[in-house]
Structure formats: C-alpha cells, structure tokens
Amino acid sequence: MKKILLMGNPNVGKSVLFSRLTGVRVIVSNYPGTTVSYTQGFMKLGEERVEVIDVPGTYTLEPTTQAEEIALQLLNTGDIVINVVNAINLERNLYLTLQLLERGIPVVVALNLWDDTKHRGIHIDLDRLRELLGVPVIPTVAVTGQGIKELVENIPRATSPHMPVSNRDQRWATIGSIIDQVQHITHRHHTWLERLEDASVKPLTGSIIALVVLAIAFFVVRFLGESLIGYVLDPLFNHLWAPVLLKLSNLMGGGLLHDIVVGRLANGEVDFVKSFGLLTSGLYVPFAMVLPYVISFYLVLGLLEDIGYLPRLAVLMDTIMHRVGLHGYAIIPTLLGLGCNVPAILATRILESKRERFIAATLISIAVPCAALQAMIFGLVGQQGGQYVAIVYATLLAVWIILGIILNFAVKGFSPELLIEMPPYRLPPWRSVLQRLWMRAYGFLAEAIPIILGAILVINILYVLGVFAAIADFTAPMVTGLLGLPKEAVIALVVGFLRKDVALGMLAPLALSAKQLVVGSVVLAMFFPCIATFVVLLRELGVVNMLKSAGIMVSAALITGGILNLAL
C-alpha cells in the first residue's frame, strides 16, 4: 500500500488536515523503542486505498529532538509527502520544504491557514512560488475544509524537482530570495487578538489573564459537571433505574448473588453510592459521578488547547516550574493530570530530559488528583462543607510544591531551557474540539467500566471470604495510629490501586468525621497510582525509577496523612 506522509512544522494545523483527509478511524502508534507516537489513517485516492501518516511536527531534517529523528525515519518509509506549510510564516516553514525537495521524494505543498494571510496583510504569489519550488502548491484552510479537494486531486501530481543538496546558510539564502519574489507584506494595525497575545505573556497583564482564565475554567467545569449530574444523570438513575433495581432485588430475594449484583439496600431503598453492587454503584459511580466531570473538564481543556492559550500559560509558569525542577511546558501534563493521570504521564514525553520526566511523572501521580477522584472528593467531602474540600486541595498543592523543591535538589541534573513557539490565538474549530472530547470520554468509559465492575466483583467476594478483615487487622496499628482512620479504611486504600473513585466511595459507609474524610482523601490521592497509571508509569520510567517513584509516593502519603491527623 502506498504511504502518504503529512509533514510540517508544529502548530501548522497538520492534525486537523489529517482528520479531514482520513476521517475518524485512526490508529495511534508508538514508534518502536521510543516515546514518540504518530497517527495512522487511510484514505481513498481514486480507486486506490492508501495509508496516511501524521508525522510528528518537525522544523528540520537535521534532528534536534527525538521527535524529529522519528520524523526523519518515517520519511524514509514514505512514497509521497504532503508538506503542510504555515502560510503566515512562510520563511521558516520553507526551510523544511527545501530539505524535502532535496531528497528526491515526490512532494505536494499544502499552504495552510491561507485565510489568515488576508487579514494579516500577507500577499503570496502562488504561481511564482509553484515555479520556484517546482511542485504543486495548494492553498488550504484545514478547519473549514477549503482547498482539501484540490489538495487530494493534486496528490498524484506530486513531483520532486531534485534540488541540489545544500548547507544551512545556502538554504536560508535561497529562502530569502524566494521570499523576496513571492511574498509582499502590507503594514496594518494590530488586531485585538494580537494585543491579547502580547498581553498574555507580560508579567502583570499575563497574571491577571491567567487568573481570570483559570477561574472561568474552574467554574465552567463545576457548573457543567453539576448540571449534568443534577438535571440529567441523577434523575435518570433515581427515577428510571432505581425502580428497576428494586424489582430485581425483590425477585432475587437476597444472598451472595444479590449482594454482588444489587448490593446492600439501605432501609429497603437503593443507595447508589453505598450499596456497592455491580448494577448500583458499579454503574452509578462511573456514569453519574465521574463521567459528567470528565466531559466538562475535557471540553474546557480542549477549548484552551485549540484557542492556543496553553503555551502562554507555560511561559507564565516557567519561573515557578523551575523551582520544582521543571520548565514551564510541564504545566501542560500537569493540567492534563487533573483529567486523568494516564494521558498526563504520557504527555510528560514532551519534556526533553529523563530527569524532568521523572520529576513531572512523580509529582503528577502524587499530588494531581484525576477528575474521577476529584468528583468523588466534591461529592463526599463536600457534604461536610466546602472548607474541607479546600483543605484537601491546599494540602495537595503544598505537597506538589514542597516535594518538587526536594526532588529538584535530590535528583541529579538541571532543568533545561524553555523554547517554544506560540501559536496565534484563534477561535476553536468545534469539529476538532468535539471529536477529541468524544475520544477522551469514550476512552474513559472503555477503560474505567471494566475495571470498576471487576473491582466491585472482587471486593464483594474478598469481603465475604474475610480477606479484608484480615488485612484490616494486620495494618490496623498504622492506619488507626498514624492516620486516625478506622481499620476498615485500609480496604479503601487497597482498592485505590484499582480505582480511586471507587475506593473513596468505600469510605462513604464508614460514617467518618470530616477530619477523617480529609485525611482519607489526601492519603488515597497520594498513596499509590491506580493500576492504569501504574502501568504507564512503569512503561515510561522503567522498573528502577518506578520503584523509586513508588517509594516516594508511599512515604509522602504517610507523612502527609500523619501531619494532617495531628494538625486538624
């Protein structure tokens, strides 16, 4: 099968173009032996089915990063290159284009973000550019689909002009001469979006903007999440599903199977959080408590990503992040971690050094609670009063900072410098926002439901067999003595290895005081990653570093829990 490669600088809309060409069915693969991933899809070219690969963004074929090395290796396997070029920054993008044209592989150029050139006062002479490059050049607007048809029609016309191989200075000289001939820029005033871009990276205005953005993001996530729960999912479960379960409960009568399937009823009523049956808590926790927050969180995060705000937040946070041994870009995996730790730890790959990845991954798994856990913290601890939720968050933030400072001193090495390009602000393309939201929400359900149901099944069986009672007795001195929790709470900590949301739900029937709930939530958040996070941590860090990281987690959780127990 023919292989078509989409190649271009980062932030040129390559991925949006990719989804335009291939539709939704795509495969994300890891390049063997590395942490760099790329996306594969398929498209029809006339009668022929061809493979399309979204190659990691690269500035040059003389690799400066691992992603660029992979891009180079993928290039050697391809048949045709669609070189996606940012029309508003032709100079820099042409550097890669020239390198591609020197290699003898057929190339067609997609001049993307074409609509932006007009209001930016950039005029490009397309015919002259085609003539100078010797390959088809098609203006496209990936987010609206403009030019995609022409691009596809021109793929068979891709050619290679076999430009002479040159060195860096020669290429820049060639680019200078091309730009002189094809690009003409008229002066114009800054738009308000550009003013906002500038203001976002200045210390004072930037901090104000960051606070406003994060506050709005927080309230939108809360509002959407609570509305989905209060107006959609709770009514569905309480009015439609509960009566069905009561009938089923009567039908089954009682016994072990009943307790596993329906769970334990409270005064003849279904309590979705506490009853702990497969069809009660097993469905209610993922669908009605966690999913609403997963949806609202990823919607807001997706918007911030596509508007182009996150790199600016990275610039603003850089100074603080350096104190914990990271640089500003690490704020992006950290924010992702508030959704789910698994993609967050995968996202630490954007950090260059092993040291940074270790620190970032450890901090995320210890002190960044995922949406599932947060939803349960709001649901359970919130019942005792908002101030207790605040204590949980303040504690986790303090742990993140203090542990980060310690790790920065303890782990050998230094934090590398920030160097990032900031995409212009633009209105988010709804299509891609919703597409990604769907993939993330579906991903959550596909992964969480089997584990939650399995966990509840296993827990109920172990409970009946008396295994938990034995563990509880064994660890009682530590749990009651150090943390001030009833010994049954240890079961929740064990279950926390499977799912933290389920585990926190297990604290619900224990009638804990507000203080105990705070200690329980914090320890549960920090103690150990859930199994999914554990697996990616193991894969990303390797066995030795994973063990180090786990050791840090357990000790930090016990110390913090002990301090909280004494202090509150």
Added chain:
Amino acid sequence: MSDRKQVTLVQMQRGQSGIVVQIQGGHGAVNRLGALGIIPGKRITKISSMLMRGPITIEVDRVQVAIGFGMANKVIVELD
C-alpha cells in the same frame, strides 16, 4: 563594522527591535534556535520578559517565540 549598539535579548527593552547578529553557545543552542527561524540576520522584536529570570518572548517573522532566560542571554542583537 557597525557602530550600532549590540545587546543580548535579556538586555533589550520591551518593544525594541533589532537584527540578530550572533548566537553565542554550542551547536545545540544554535540548532534549536535556528529551527525556529532565529538566525543571524533575522529581524526580531522583543515583546516581554517575565520576572525573576523568566523567559523572554520575541516576535520573529510574525510568530511569537518564548526563550528561556539562559538561552536568551546568548542571543546578541544589534538594535535599530
């Protein structure tokens, strides 16, 4: 030789423009900055710098790029 004032990106004032004349530092820094189009001869404008040795943001070819303090200190610019 030009008698115009040469400063580093860090020393530049916000809003000032100039031409990059030299990137001091190893192959790595030169390559990474070069990939982003920051090469000798390129005209840039400083947009902002964060407090406490934070990153410097510049505009080069209509694109904003943020550069860590240490690396920004190695970029020498001839002011207009």
